[in-house]
Amino acid sequence: MDLEVMRGLSTKAETKVLLLVLDGLGGLPLTPDGLTELETAETPNLDELARRGVCGLSTPVAPGITPGSGPGHLALFGYDPFRFEIGRGVLEALGIGFELLPTDIAARGNFCTLDPKTRFITDRRAGRIPTEVGTRLCDKLGAITLPRVEAIVQPVKEYRFILVLRGEGLEDGLTETDPQQVGVPQLPVQPTRAEASGTANLLNQWLEKAHELLADEHPANGCNLRGIARDPGLPQLPDIYGLRCGAIATYPMYRGVAQLAGMEVLATGDSLEDEVDTLRTHWSEHDFFFFHVKKTDTAGEDGDFQRKVEVIEHFDQLLPGILALDPDVVIVTGDHSTPAVWKAHSWHELPVLLWSRYIRPDEVTAFGERPCMTGGLGHIHHTDLMPLAAAHAGRLSKFGA
Amino acid sequence: MDLEVMRGLSTKAETKVLLLVLDGLGGLPLTPDGLTELETAETPNLDELARRGVCGLSTPVAPGITPGSGPGHLALFGYDPFRFEIGRGVLEALGIGFELLPTDIAARGNFCTLDPKTRFITDRRAGRIPTEVGTRLCDKLGAITLPRVEAIVQPVKEYRFILVLRGEGLEDGLTETDPQQVGVPQLPVQPTRAEASGTANLLNQWLEKAHELLADEHPANGCNLRGIARDPGLPQLPDIYGLRCGAIATYPMYRGVAQLAGMEVLATGDSLEDEVDTLRTHWSEHDFFFFHVKKTDTAGEDGDFQRKVEVIEHFDQLLPGILALDPDVVIVTGDHSTPAVWKAHSWHELPVLLWSRYIRPDEVTAFGERPCMTGGLGHIHHTDLMPLAAAHAGRLSKFGA
Numbered sequence: 001m002d003l004e005v006m007r008g009l010s011t012k013a014e015t016k017v018l019l020l021v022l023d024g025l026g027g028l029p030l031t032p033d034g035l036t037e038l039e040t041a042e043t044p045n046l047d048e049l050a051r052r053g054v055c056g057l058s059t060p061v062a063p064g065i066t067p068g069s070g071p072g073h074l075a076l077f078g079y080d081p082f083r084f085e086i087g088r089g090v091l092e093a094l095g096i097g098f099e100l101l102p103t104d105i106a107a108r109g110n111f112c113t114l115d116p117k118t119r120f121i122t123d124r125r126a127g128r129i130p131t132e133v134g135t136r137l138c139d140k141l142g143a144i145t146l147p148r149v150e151a152i153v154q155p156v157k158e159y160r161f162i163l164v165l166r167g168e169g170l171e172d173g174l175t176e177t178d179p180q181q182v183g184v185p186q187l188p189v190q191p192t193r194a195e196a197s198g199t200a201n202l203l204n205q206w207l208e209k210a211h212e213l214l215a216d217e218h219p220a221n222g223c224n225l226r227g228i229a230r231d232p233g234l235p236q237l238p239d240i241y242g243l244r245c246g247a248i249a250t251y252p253m254y255r256g257v258a259q260l261a262g263m264e265v266l267a268t269g270d271s272l273e274d275e276v277d278t279l280r281t282h283w284s285e286h287d288f289f290f291f292h293v294k295k296t297d298t299a300g301e302d303g304d305f306q307r308k309v310e311v312i313e314h315f316d317q318l319l320p321g322i323l324a325l326d327p328d329v330v331i332v333t334g335d336h337s338t339p340a341v342w343k344a345h346s347w348h349e350l351p352v353l354l355w356s357r358y359i360r361p362d363e364v365t366a367f368g369e370r371p372c373m374t375g376g377l378g379h380i381h382h383t384d385l386m387p388l389a390a391a392h393a394g395r396l397s398k399f400g401a
Numbered sequence: 402m403d404l405e406v407m408r409g410l411s412t413k414a415e416t417k418v419l420l421l422v423l424d425g426l427g428g429l430p431l432t433p434d435g436l437t438e439l440e441t442a443e444t445p446n447l448d449e450l451a452r453r454g455v456c457g458l459s460t461p462v463a464p465g466i467t468p469g470s471g472p473g474h475l476a477l478f479g480y481d482p483f484r485f486e487i488g489r490g491v492l493e494a495l496g497i498g499f500e501l502l503p504t505d506i507a508a509r510g511n512f513c514t515l516d517p518k519t520r521f522i523t524d525r526r527a528g529r530i531p532t533e534v535g536t537r538l539c540d541k542l543g544a545i546t547l548p549r550v551e552a553i554v555q556p557v558k559e560y561r562f563i564l565v566l567r568g569e570g571l572e573d574g575l576t577e578t579d580p581q582q583v584g585v586p587q588l589p590v591q592p593t594r595a596e597a598s599g600t601a602n603l604l605n606q607w608l609e610k611a612h613e614l615l616a617d618e619h620p621a622n623g624c625n626l627r628g629i630a631r632d633p634g635l636p637q638l639p640d641i642y643g644l645r646c647g648a649i650a651t652y653p654m655y656r657g658v659a660q661l662a663g664m665e666v667l668a669t670g671d672s673l674e675d676e677v678d679t680l681r682t683h684w685s686e687h688d689f690f691f692f693h694v695k696k697t698d699t700a701g702e703d704g705d706f707q708r709k710v711e712v713i714e715h716f717d718q719l720l721p722g723i724l725a726l727d728p729d730v731v732i733v734t735g736d737h738s739t740p741a742v743w744k745a746h747s748w749h750e751l752p753v754l755l756w757s758r759y760i761r762p763d764e765v766t767a768f769g770e771r772p773c774m775t776g777g778l779g780h781i782h783h784t785d786l787m788p789l790a791a792a793h794a795g796r797l798s799k800f801g802a
Contacts, residue, residue, distance in 0.1 A: 028761055032453060036761070061800055062402055063781060064788025065410070068801035081801065082406070088802035108802075227802050341759075345799055347792040348761050370777070373763055379779035 001078065001387050003235050005399070010241045015328035015393040017243070017288045019385070021076060022315060023069075023254075024297030026337025026350045026369065030305055037296075037305055037340060038351060039368035041312040045319040046332065046353065050367040053330070053355030056377025057369070058385065060336050066347045072335030073257045077290070078386030079234060086260060087172070087229020093162045094259045095252020098154055100231055105170045105199060107228040109153070109161040110178065111137060111220035114186075114211075119222075121182050125159045126220035134158055137220055144209045146202050156252065163206065163225060170230075171196040177207065178224035186224060203228065236262030237288070241390050246282055248275050249292035258290055276318050283325050288389075291322075297345075300338030308340055329356040329392045331385055332367070352377060352385070356392035402479065402788050406800070408641045416729035416794040418644070418689045420786070422477060423716060424470075424655075425698030427738025427751045427770065431706055438697075438706055438741060439752060440769035442713040446720040447733065447754065451768040454731070454756030457778025458770070459786065461737050467748045473736030474658045478691070479787030480635060487661060488573070488630020494563045495660050496653020499555055501632055506571045506600060508629040510554070510562040511579065512538060512621035515587075515612075520623075522583050526560045527621035535559055538621055545610045547603050557653065564607065564626060571631075572597040578608065579625035587625060604629065637663030638689070642791055647683055649676050650693035659691055677719050684726050689790075692723075701739030702746075709741050730757040730793045732786055733768070753778060753786070757793035 027037035061067045061081050070091055071081035089106035100106060111134060113123035129137075135155040141163075142153045149167030156162060173193035177186045189203040203225060214221045237245050239262065247258030247265045255265045264286070268278035272293065279289060293315055299308035323330070330353075337348040351372040362376030380388075390396045428438035435441075462468045462482050471492055472482035490507035501507060512535060514524035530538075539556040542564075546552070550568030557563060574594035578587045590604040604626060615622045638646050640663065648659030648666045656666045665687070669679035673694065680692060694716055700709035724731070731754075738749040752773040763777030781789075791797045 026761075028759060032762065057777075057779065062788065063785035064402070064790075064792035064797060065406075066792065066797060066799045068799050071801035082403070085801065091802065339759075346759070347789075347797070369761055370764065373777045373779070374775055 001383060003078065003240050006078070006387060006390070006396075007240045009396045009399055010390065011395055011397045012242060013394040015287070015395060017329040017389045017393050018291065018322070018327040018331070019076065019289065019389065020291050020293075020322070020330065020332045022293045022296045022312065022332070022334050024300040024336060024338025024345065025334025026339065026346070026348045027300065027308065028339035028341050028348065030341055036369045037300070037308040038312055039370060041309045041316065043312060043316040043367060045316045046367040047365065049319070049323070049330065049332070049355055050353050050371065051365045052361070053353050054359040054362050054377050055354070055364040055367065055372045055375030056352050056380055057349035057372050057375070058333060058352045058380045058382050059349050060382045064347050066345050067336045068345065069253055069335060070257060072382070073254060075382035076333070076335055076385060077237060077261045078383055079261070080383055084232055084234055086232050086257060088227025089162060090227070090229050090231055090260070091253045091256040092156055092160070093164060094256030095254070096154060096156055096162070098162065098164065100164065101166065102231050102233065103166070103170060105165040105172060105228060105230050107163045107203070107225040109163050110224045110226065111159040111161070112222045112224055113219040114222035116221070120185050121179065121222070123219060124178065124182060124224070129159050129220050131155065131158055133220065134161060137214065137217065140213050141210050144206055144213070146206060149202060151206055159220065165199070165202060169198065171199050172228065172230045174200055174203065174228040176224070176226045176228065178226050186222070189225060189228065231260065234260050234262070238262050241288070241386070241395060243288040243395070244286045245288040245290065246286035247290045247292070248278050249290070249294070250275065251292070251294045254292045254294070263290060272314055272318055276321055279322065280325060296334070297338045300340050301343060303340050303343040305340035329389050330354070331389055333385070349379065350382070352380070354388060354392065358392050402784065404479070404636050404641050407479070407788060407791070410797045410800060411642045411791065412796055412798045413643055414795040416688070416796065418730040418790045418794050419692065419723070419728040419732070420477065420690065420790065421692050421723070421731065421733045423694045423697045423713065423733070423735050425701045425737060425739025425746065426735025427740070427747070427749045428701065428709065429740035429742050429749070431742055437770045438701070438709040439713055440771060442710045442717065444713060444717040444768060446717045447768040448766065450720070450724070450731065450733070450756055451754050451772065452766045453762075454754050455760040455763050455778050456755070456765040456768065456773045456776030457753050457781055458750035458773050458776070459734060459753045459781045459783050460750050461783045465748050467746050468737045469746065470654050470736060471658060473783070474655060476783035477734070477736055477786060478638060478662045479784055480662070481784055485633055485635055487633050487658060489628025490563060491628070491630050491632055491661070492654045492657040493557050493561070494565060495657030496655070497555060497557055497563070499563065499565065501565065502567060503632050503634065504567070504571060506566040506573060506575070506629060506631055508564045508604070508626040510564050511625045511627065512560040512562070513623045513625055514620040515623035517622070521586050522580065522623070524620060525579065525583060525625070530560050530621050532556065532559055534621065535562060538615065538618065541614050542611050545607055545614070547607060550603060552607055560621065566600070566603060571600050573600070573629070573631045575601055575604065575629040577625070577627045577629065579627050587623070590626060590629065632661065635661050635663070639663050642689070642787070642796060644689040644796070645687045646689040646691065647687035648691045648693070649679050650691070650695070651676065652693070652695045655693045655695070664691060673715055673719055677722055680723065681726060697735070698739045701741050702744060704741050704744040706741035730790050731755070732790055734786070750780065751783070753781070755789060755793070759793050
């Protein structure tokens with residue numbers, strides 16, 4: 001949907017929308033005749049909500065396209081991921097609570113191991129050094145100075161950090177240095193637009209100085225810069241829908257994308273129970289909550305079918321406590337599929353469950369990929385979810401006379 | 402899908418994709434409560450593949466739009482048929498193995514019968530003269546000379562031929578001469594763009610000379626020019642997807658469109674068994690095969706329900722031999738529907754069967770239009786098939802971080 005159309009239709013109401021996102025929820029059977037993770041899980045509460053609600057399958061980005069977490073969440077929040085793009089540097093920066101300015105250029109940094117003689121990359125993650133080591137190295141790199149601009153370095157986790165250039169005249173449109181394989185040299189940062197050549201030069205100067213400072217370190221004697229970009233300046237959800245939006249997520253990237261969309265990111269503990277507590281504490285303050293469950297995806301990526309089943313079951317046990325808050329609209333889905341058998345994000349559609357007092361009921365009585373195939377929502381797209389949520393919340397006026 | 406996005410995401414893998422196209426596959430029941438051709442056919446092997454795979458219905462071009470063979474196949478190969486258009490002259494030329502240059506203008510020619518006095522068309526196919534007669538007439542027309550450009554005439558089959566203008570300064574954007582009805586005069590070739598007026602003049606001169614040369618012939622004392630166009634310069638499938646593509650088809654037009662898409666057109670005998678032999682012989686040489694079955698469409702066009710059933714059953718018997726080659730992804734569908742009861746191409750959706758180790762299974766246990774309505778693929782578009790095939794073949798990387 002065109003966001004300007006939505007902005008024009010949105011209207012006030014005293015209703016609350018709850019978007020429950022189980023990251024990587026969609027799955028596949030382990031054997032041809034088997035069940036998916038969600039179908040295997042004992043989910044009496046999700047099943048009951050499916051019975052009372054309406055189900056379907058949703059394509060996160062486009063048929064056959066496997067979304068990264070950024071595009072997957074953009075689509076969930078109603079943004080066309082082909083039109084709006086977020087650099088990974090920006091996401092990581094916001095995710096650690098870094099206050100990014102609209103003119104900043106942010107890069108995700110990865111410490112890596114370089115062959116001392118050839119300078120070829122031998123390990124793209126520097127043996128996954130612990131966070132303490134990464135933090136010490138970031139302190140070291142923080143001393144680098146560049147002409148006219150500030151170069152801020154902040155650790156993220158393990159081998160990952162962010163580099164933010166701050167100052168006048170910085171431009172985006174910059175390529176990554178990570179060749180995505182070992183046994184080859186790093187790539188220089190290159191401008192994809194003429195205006196960005198100055199910024200590319202600054203980043204290459206920074207890299208040179210970084211490698212001097214890291215020369216005696218082991219295994220992290222080098223670093224790569226990826227996803228170099230600035231804040232894409234997304235239209236803000238509170239402006240579009242008139243919703244006060246709160247985000248509950250434990251992992252930096254999801255907190256980052258929620259903030260970019262204009263949500264208030266709420267401080268929360270790490271466990272699912274903590275997240276539910278956070279939701280309860282802030283329930284009166286917001287009209288829309290994005291509630292993110294990370295561990296379904298982690299288990300899928302690890303190829304651990306059973307652990308993914310258990311995370312889903314854990315979430316199911318907490319669902320009654322969530323529903324007791326009495327939301328007006330509930331959506332349960334994921335940002336993309338992460339089948340344990342595929343051990344990575346995949347292109348498969350997501351099961352979607354929509355409940356409100358005004359849904360049109362279907363015959364689905366269990367929440368699972370197969371039941372959702374014949375659900376009343378049919379096959380939709382993630383960008384349909386926000387308009388559907390707003391409509392069911394009585395927050396969209398009539399289009400046209 | 403934007404082909405540039407696909408090009409950016411495509412990645413190498415050691416997997417093989419098999420696109421099995423039964424031309425005009427989609428059908429209708431003969432009586433309101435009857436079965437379609439596909440549902441009537443005994444297809445134990447397709448049914449078993451449907452049981453193991455995922456099914457759905459696919460719109461070839463757009464709801465209500467009946468595709469010609471060109472747009473139907475363009476969509477199958479992932480090209481938006483509204484954006485990419487192939488003139489029929491170009492298809493026919495490539496189909497007979499004519500080496501078309503990018504600057505050539507190609508027209509499909511049809512011998513016709515004109516009333517000697519009024520010059521009105523009395524038979525648009527000149528009584529379907531035999532190929533030998535058509536060939537002799539083409540030799541005659543080959544003698545026509547035009548100022549500055551070459552005019553090449555080649556027989557295709559029966560009353561059909563191609564005319565290719567070759568030289569400097571030729572432009573496309575030209576209307577056809579066939580009024581699509583009898584009892585009316587031919588139309589002149591007219592330019593739809595100012596730049597093409599010189600080329601229109603040349604074609605009208607050629608037609609005048611052709612009619613002089615054919616004046617004493619009977620019944621083919623005239624000819625029409627249709628689908629006058631040049632090579633559309635399609636983005637090439639091997640470049641977009643990194644696939645070595647082979648095409649197995651017995652009929653010129655399908656070989657032509659496959660070649661335009663960048664496939665290697667393989668020499669094959671005419672029978673279905675020959676086509677399977679060709680597939681087997683070349684199996685190691687390509688990553689993607691387009692395998693075309695023509696006779697389903699011919700039977701449908703002839704209104705011969707039973708013969709269409711038999712062609713489908715014949716194909717089904719050969720399917721185990723095809724699957725024994727161990728493809729990683731198999732798609733079975735058609736380029737458009739040709740219901741025997743309609744005796745022509747139609748707009749109806751196509752049944753689609755997709756199999757790979759990574760499909761999400763559904764409850765469909767037979768390959769037919771009705772079972773496909775509740776299949777797990779839902780209702781998709783033909784242009785989704787190539788992205789889905791590439792994804793299931795592990796040949797697409799993640800979109801965005």
